[in-house]
Amino acid sequence: MGKRGEEHQSEVLMILRGADRPLSAYDVLAELRPSNPRIAPPTVYRALAALSDRGLIHRLESLNAFIACHCDDHQHAVLSICDDCGSVEETEAPELLTNLESLAAKSGFKAARHVVEVHGVCSTCDDGKPVA
């Protein structure tokens, strides 16, 4: 089997980069199937976990879905999720996340990982309905 794992990772990354919205693990699986008919969920999840560890994708915890990362600073990204069109914006906010850590640290909590997601309506969708 050798390096099939890494090949899956790059294939998954391509798929996510080509998507204009978050994809679930099973969405990715479905896109993988044509070229890899016998692929199974654990393979996809392993590839997603590895890519996430390497800082190449974000997992959207509140959506159970994934997007390719476009940040310089993967660890300090804030994700703005449009509940209307499903698009996601990445914003880098190192200061805010530092504040968050120090806040937690006040009670002796050692932060290792952050989940910062904002749900709302993106500017494009908001323009479509300025009044209501």
Next chain:
Amino acid sequence: MGKRGEEHQSEVLMILRGADRPLSAYDVLAELRPSNPRIAPPTVYRALAALSDRGLIHRLESLNAFIACHCDDHQHAVLSICDDCGSVEETEAPELLTNLESLAAKSGFKAARHVVEVHGVCSTCDDGKPVA
């Protein structure tokens, strides 16, 4: 059937208040079963959704689980989740969340709901292993 729904809500709230760790919807279901043998998942999810709307419980998106809320300010809570013992601390951080909103607003995004969760190790667990 009348008010059975609200009765379920208060029973669910009691269960969550009595728990010292986050409970999944199915954990709650299991605790409801003895007194309500025929209860089904949608009933539990409806009760949880209603309690969440009312600001009485938090949903932990990164855990797919729920805790009772002890905050004054439910909307502006930050949740610190110990990956070691599973305990969760609620911290109120209205300023931080205001900053978060204005950050998102810079690109025209209208925030409606936040998910701010920090994973790490709580002070109690950290004391247990000061070196490693």
Next chain:
DNA sequence: CGTCATATGTTATAACATAACGTGTCGCCG
């Protein structure tokens, strides 16, 4: 060349969540 450690593939199932439909309750209007 054997065997051990590790990564990957595969099967099966566990855990989480909701769609869709049936049924009871209540208010409203005749």
Next chain:
DNA sequence: CGGCGACACGTTATGTTATAACATATGACG
């Protein structure tokens, strides 16, 4: 008072997300 319409709740069934457990392939090393 009785029927009927709206809505909430219960129930069945199923869809979606995730991982445990085991099988198999690969490569390192003696």
